[in-house]
Amino acid sequence: MFELMVSPMSFILFLTLYFVGAIGSLWVKNNNTLANIWSSAFSIAGSLWGLGLSLVIILTGQTLSFVAQQTSFSLLSLSFDVDLLSAFFVFLISLIGLFCSIYGIGYVKHYYGQYSIGVLGFYYHLFILGLLLVVTAGSGIFFLIGWEIMSVASYFLIVYDRKERENVQAGFLYLVMTYAGTACILVAFLLLYQFTGSFDFDVIRDSLALIPASTKNIIFILALVGFGVKAGIVPLHIWLPAAHPAAPSHISAFLSGVMIKAGIFMMIRLFMDLLQPVPVWWGLTILLIGAASSLLGVLYALTEHDLKRLLAYHSIENIGIILLGLGSALIFASLDLLPLSLLSLTAALFHTLNHAIFKSLLFLCAGSVIQQVHTRNMEEYGGLIKMMPQTALFFLIGSAAISALPPFNGFFSEWLTFQSLFQGIVLLDSSVRWVFILAAGALAFTGGLALACFVKAFGVTFLARPRSAEAACAKESSWSLLVGMGSLAALSFLLGIFSGHAVFVLQNIGRSFRLFQGVPTTIAVFGNQTISIGKEFASVSGLAFLGVLASVCIGVLFAVRWTIYRQQKVQLGSTWDCGVDLNARMEITATGFARSIVLIFKGLLKPSVQQKIEYDDGAIRYAPKLKAVILGTQDVYQTYLYQPMCRVTNALSARVKNIQSGNVNIYISYILVALIITLLFIL
Amino acid sequence: MNHALIQFFVAVVFGTMIFSHLTKKNFGASMAYGVQSLAVAALLFGSFLETQNKLILIVVICALIVKVVMAPLFFSRLIRKHALMFSASTYLNTPLTLIAIAILTFIAHSQKFAAVTGIVPANQALLSLALAAMFLSLFLIVNRKGALSHIIGILSLENSIVVFTIFAGLEQSPALQLGILFNIFIWLMIAQVFISMLYKHFGSLNITSMQSLKG
Secondary structure, three states, rough: HHHOOHHHHHHHHHHHHHHHHHHHHOOOOOOOOHHHHHHHHOOOOOOOOHHHHHHHHHHHHEEEEEEEEEEOOOOOOOEEEEEEEHHHHHHHHHHHHHHHHHHHHHHHHOOOOOHHHHHHHHHHHHHHHHHHHHEEOEEEEHHHHHHHHHHHHHHHHHOOOOOHHHHHHHHHHHHHHHHHHHHHHHHHHHHHHHHOOOHHHHHHHHHHOOOOOHHHHHHHHHHHHHHHHHHOOOOOOHHHHHHHHHHHHHHHHHHHHHHHHHHHHHHHHHHHOOOOOOOOHHHHHHHHHHHHHHHHHHHHHHOOOOOHHHHHHHHHHHHHHHHHHHHHHHHHHHHHHHHHHHHHHHHHHHHHHHHHHHHHHHHHHHHHHHHHOOOEEEEOOOOOOHHOOHHHHHHHHHHHHHOOOOOOOHHHHHHHHHHHHHHHHHOOOHHHHHHHHHHHHHHHHHHHHHHHHHHHHHHHHOOOOOOHHHHHOOOOOOOOHHHHHHHHHHHHHHHHHHHHHHHHHHHHHHHOOHOOOOOOOOOOEEOOOOEEEOOOOOOEEEEHHHHHHHHHHHHHHOOOOOOOOOOOOOOOOOOOOOOOOOOOOHHHOHHHHHHHHHHOOOOHOOOOEEEEEEEOOOOOOOOEEEEEEEEEEHHHHHHHHHHHHHHHHHHHHHHHHHOOOOOOOHHHHHHHHHHHHHHHHHO | OOEEEEEEEEHHHHHHHHHHHOOHHHHHHHHHHEEEHHHHHHHHHHHHHHHHHHHHHHHHHHHHHHHHHHHHHHHHHHHHHHHOOOOOOEEEOOOHHHHHHHHHHHHHHHHHHHHHOOOOHHHHHHHHHHHHHHHHHHHHHEEEEEEHHHHHHHHHHHHHHHHHHHHHHOOOOOHHHHHHHHHHHHHHHHHHHHHHHHHHHHHHHHHHHHHHHHH
């Protein structure tokens, strides 16, 4: 049975489901209902197949490697290599794909009559297909084909709601950044080919000794930039807060939960697998980028009052946390501390999984809210817990998970990341130790700020009173949306409680790397879900947390009921309001909540405050009728990095334009001269 | 085929290139292209005699029809239709043109290009001449202002490449050569329409008059 499941035929059928889903959606695009059914059915079937296939590979350790077809182009072989790492990412894609597809059944209905559902289904399937090719390709060229399919399809998904000019601009920015990154990746692969003579990953791994150290460093930088753009690391992230909110919400969930992980996947594949051994500075660079991304991501999230942009900035933060794990793993591997490297890699993989789950959950919840309130501006929400109680509960679970609160999954992966950083602080010498201290500090700050940010997001969205007519009339989401969100919320909880099992499996994935063959482990997992690091260095248990939390909650509940309500008459009345009518303008806003924290980091965020005052009598200007404060932040990356780059590029382009005379003879002479010079140079 | 005859045909290809540079009449340039194509067809016929591959014979016949008959006819028709008796002026005068031709021929024959022209050492001289013909074709496009000369330059470049591949042993399959000939045929049809439209719009085929195309 397992042999049949893990076979080339099974894998090709798995991919075919998405291909048929894509073509079929386009075929029935004139009938929105049929297109929705077709698209959802095939994506759900594909996801279930992918889940089964990847779980069998992960749990049995049986890998799948085959060449689908030898092409006439010798450099392109359609080879698949589904090892445990690939299977883990196939699992991730299928898992999130499953719940996003279920959610999409109900969600896309509000596009009926506006846009074609068939076209959405076509690009959605193509996008997943591209992602699957990226994580399973066995050669560089084939990988790039998958990467291209993924990028182009995701662009069309981002600009799907093309009536909004903002969305089209976001798509354009995404496309520019993606191709800048792809150019770097292409050069990195060409350099690998130059020295190894192959694009095949296995050949590259075996011929690594042929690559000079300086070239390896160039490849690292190019790959870091190329994959960093896709992952959204600071300062290459500028496309992410614009593009993710632009897409339909279940696509946003997929982009944020899964697509950016394609960059992480390739970083792990290249740096931990293909290019090992690596110098220490590679790990230090990634660690510092991770620290900067996590801290700056959460700070920018705090300043946002657009719910989806806020979540997008949190993706940058969480990518930073994953990079903290990966950076530590690389440093430990360079220093030959392989058990600790395995611990850090496990932490990175666990956070990759957890982030995919809780970020998708949060985006889906945001989608449900936006569908009801028709705006992404949190200042116009409020009081939605009464109208959308289940959505509020799921958002609360997602918020707790992303804020690393136990017993949800986010806590355990961040805890593991902390442990790997603490190990570095304890064991390494002074110069490297300070980087670990800095990284641990950044992670601690990030955790606190993320909590503050989600107190704001949840409070302003769901608590108090509605601040707009739409919010007051909101209704609970339909069954498919609730199933999608509820399943992810349950997973967030279960992965926290059973984090011991998850860590055990993820550690095995890490151990499948050639680097970790026969390496002893520092993580011990016990039957009661206790995860123990080193010899009594630290330990944590999901079940124990659940037990303590449940006992405390029940204890407090009973204590409160017993002490407060005992022999007292409860009278219901209106809240004391100092003699004035309570209204929505008296509530704290998202901007007001974040203001104090933003001002602490004003050197970094460069906030700008505009005050708008209207008086009852403009001549006297004594009694203000309306007073508003608009708090904005300057995008320092745009101002100090991208705008100067654009200016330099434009100036250079203006100069280069001089050679564009419009005369065909001149152009042909360029060709003739270039041909002769090239021939003279290469011969 | 006799080696002296082969050398003669390659010399014809090269000579017609120089003639195209020097002639002041468009009709002369188009006839030179016809003669050049005839020489190329003769070289291909030599390949047929060696290999007895009937497909190559079809290629030769097609080449004769498209390049030797149709292309010059097409040029003549354009010359008559638009009264393009004299070729458009050149950027360099005749002495400077000859100097440039000499330099390009020298470069093609230099030791630096031995790696290219020495692919088949026995044919090095012929390959050098074919490479020089390639450079001269490009130079024809660069130096001439008339659109007709550009077309002849591009077609001559294709002839030079065919000659080069024959002697370098890089000759492609007859099917591919037939495809290229078909491509040239279609290209000639499109160019005829396109050039007529350009003439109608600009009243000239001097490319300097087409500057307004620049965005």
